[in-house]
Amino acid sequence: MSEMNVRAPRHLWVIGILAVLWSAVGAFDYTASQLRIESYMSQFPPEQLEYFYGFPAWSVAAWAVGVWGSLIGSLGLLLRKSWAVWVFGASIAGLALTTLYNFVLSDGLSIMGSGAAVFTAVIWIIALFLFFYARAMAKRGALR
16 A cells, blocks of 8 residues: 555544644643743742743753644644654653753752652653654554
8 A cells, every 4th residue: 555545543633633732732831931921920939930930041942842843743743744753853852951951950840849740751751652653653654
């Protein structure tokens, strides 16, 4: 069967839609944080706001690559594009740098609490799943 005739499995659409919704939440969080949208940022105590607003530029850039890469990769998955695999890979690289800053190079754990570490673990699980899922779909020919 040629690559053009491979039908996308139904789970690709379900996972793709869920991935877009999940990634859109991350993109909104990034945007609201960077634009300092008061209605969103008011949920955080002053010490957390100071921490967020003090991120170095490279960490903010890595965060951007992580969240926007995830959203673009998710859209690529829905569009059945094989480049989604590489975009998810870039997103993971951004996540790795962000995690490094938050939990190794800064005192993010003490400021944000253990809930942040648990949530970061969830983000890692989903990011890795999406990368390996997209890679598997590309190998099957469902992405072109």
